[in-house]
Amino acid sequence: MLASNQRQRVVDLCVDLSQRGFLAGTGGNVALRIDAELIAVTPSAIDYLSMTAADVCVVRLSDLEKVDGQRDPSVETGLHAQLLRQRPEVNCSIHTHQPIASACTLLGKPLHVTEAKARQRLGRRVPMIGYMPSGTGLLAGMVKRAIRSDSNAYLMRNHGVLCCGDSIESAIEAVETLESQALAWLRKGMSTHAHNHPEQADTLQRVRAVLGGIS
Numbered sequence: 780m781l782a783s784n785q786r787q788r789v790v791d792l793c794v795d796l797s798q799r800g801f802l803a804g805t806g807g808n809v810a811l812r813i814d815a816e817l818i819a820v821t822p823s824a825i826d827y828l829s830m831t832a833a834d835v836c837v838v839r840l841s842d843l844e845k846v847d848g849q850r851d852p853s854v855e856t857g858l859h860a861q862l863l864r865q866r867p868e869v870n871c872s873i874h875t876h877q878p879i880a881s882a883c884t885l886l887g888k889p890l891h892v893t894e895a896k897a898r899q900r901l902g903r904r905v906p907m908i909g910y911m912p913s914g915t916g917l918l919a920g921m922v923k924r925a926i927r928s929d930s931n932a933y934l935m936r937n938h939g940v941l942c943c944g945d946s947i948e949s950a951i952e953a954v955e956t957l958e959s960q961a962l963a964w965l966r967k968g969m970s971t972h973a974h975n976h977p978e979q980a981d982t983l984q985r986v987r988a989v990l991g992g993i994s
């Protein structure tokens with residue numbers, strides 16, 4: 780089997796992300812650079828907890844032609860390819876519908892990263908990519924225009940997120956860091972807008988039970 784090691788690493792990555800709630804059901808997908816020409820990509824519509832290395836597709840980066848794999852590549856392969864073509868130092872790209880950061884995509888604004896450590900991982904600003912339907916060339920084109928060399932995380936309007944890193948581990952860290960920064964952003968917004976309105980106390984209490992830490 781071609782690139783069996785990298786394909787197994789994609790399986791392990793997806794199991795890890797699924798077990799921690801970043802990949803829910805078949806939502807989300809990942810790509811891992813194999814070499815200068817090839818990438819390993821998750822297949823379309825599969826339960827990541829039952830996926831095997833043979834299910835993971837090997838795709839040519841230049842034209843998205845499938846070279847090996849038992850299934851069809853993810854419909855978002857083009858989106859990952861845009862990122863991996865433009866950022867040669869990036870080796871792993873992760874698209875998720877992770878709950879908190881995905882909720883923030885409804886706000887339609889970029890996320891300004893405030894913590895120094897998080898800035899090192901994500902960049903100073905997480906851009907907001909405009910909405911286009913999933914799995915389309917239109918969305919991949921929108922991503923292409925948004926890619927920046929100093930940003931390792933992107934919000935995709937009304938959809939989910941795209942994170943990347945020079946290794947699997949650093950891409951996972953970007954996913955985790957983005958989720959915690961998104962939570963801080965939501966808490967701050969709730970505190971700013973809700974604390975002067977006593978009639979919202981019940982609602983705020985319920986939100987606090989979910990998000991925690993809102994003063």
Ligand SMILES: [Zn+2]
Pocket residue numbers: 806807874875876913938939
């Ligand atoms: Zn998606």
